[in-house]
Amino acid sequence: MKVVFLTTSYPRSADDFAGRFLADLVERIRARSVDVEVVSPAGFRHFGIAYGSGVVGNLRRRPYLALALPAMLAGFARAARRAARGADLVHAHWLPAGAVALATRLPFVVHVHGTDVELARRAPALARAVLRRARLTIAPSNALAEEVGRLGARDVRLIPSGVDIPDTVGQEADPPFVLFAGRLSREKGIRELVAAADGLRLVVAGDGPLRDEVPGALGFVSRSELERLYGSSAVVACPSHREGFGVACAEAMAHSRPVVASAVGGLLDLISDEETGLLVPPRDVEGLGAALRRLLADRELRRRLGAAGRERVQEHCSWERVVDETLRAYEDALAHPV
DSSP states (O other), X not given: OEEEEEOSOOOSSTTOOTTHHHHHHHHHHHTTTOEEEEEOGGGSOOTTOSSTTHHHHHHHHOGGGGGGHHHHHHHHHHHHHHHTTTOSEEEEESHHHHHHHGGGTSOEEEEOOSHXXXXXXXXXXXXXXXXXXXXXXXXXSHHHHHHHHHTTOSSEEEOOOOOOOOSSOOOOOSSOOEEEESOOSGGGTHHHHHHHTTTSOEEEEBOSTTGGGSTTOOBSOOHHHHHHHHHHOSXXXXXXXXXXXXXXXXXXXXXXXXXXXXXXXXXHHHOOBTTXXXXXXXXXXXXXXXXXXXXXXXXXXXXXXXXXXXXXXXXXXXXXXXXXXXXXXXXXXXXSOO
C-alpha cells in the first residue's frame, strides 16, 4: 500500500516540534511495510504562511499573507497530485488539506486536530463538502469527534495521538518544580499559569508570541532535554483554553507525572479528576494555583495520580495501538467507498 500524507506542518529537523507527532506516526507506519510519501511546505512555496506561528497564527498576526493563500494552496495541490501518482490513499491532516486531497482524485481520509475544526465553524459549508467526500474522518478525541459529526462527517474514527512510553520514570528534582511544555500563546493558558504559579518554581519549555510575558522561559528545547524535564518535574500544568488532544498532557502522563489540566476538549479524555490528574475550569487562576499547590504539598497524591495516568496512556495512546487503528482505518476506507 502507498499512502500520501498531506500536511502544512512537518518537522524540518530532529529538534523541530512543528508537526513532530506526524513524523513519529509516519516513521511507525513505514515500519509496518507501508510506503508513505509526505507532502509538506518543504516541497512547495508557502510564502511564510506555514511554520512559525502556524498557518492560523501567521494569518492572524499578518493578515496581508491571506493574499498569497490561493497561490500556496495551488502549489500544495500540484505537489499533492505529483505525489499521488501510483498511490492508493491520501491521508490529509487538517481540514484544508482535505480540500487539497480532492485534487488528487484518490480516496482520502481526513484527520482533524483542533484549530481546523474551530475555523470550520466559520465556514461550515466548505467543511461539510470536504468531510462528506472523505472515506472517513479520524479525530484524536471525543470532543473533536462530536464536532466533526455535527459538521457532516459520516464515519468518524476515534484514534488518539501516539506517545512514547519510557521504560522507567525519572526522579523528581529537589526542590520540586512545575513544568509547562508548549506554545507560549493565549489559548494555551500561559498567562493564567504565570499568575497562578506566583511564588512557585515554574519551568517553561516553549516559545511563541507571549515569550516576553514569561520571565525565564527556555524557548523550545531539544527532544532529549524535554524528556529530561518531564522526568524530573513534580507536576505538569496544561491550562489550555481549548485543546484538540493534549500531546504534552499525554507525554507527562507517560512519564508518570501528575497533571493539572483545564477541563476542556481532548484533555477530558486523558484526565479523570482525582484519578489520573486534577481538572480545573479554564482561565481559573485561583483554582489552578490551588491545584498546583495541593500537589506540590502531597508527594503521595503525586505518586498515585502519576501512576494512574501512566497506566491510562499505556492503554489508550501506545504507538502500537495507534498504528494498528490507523492501518485498520486505511483498509476500511479503501474497502467502503463513499
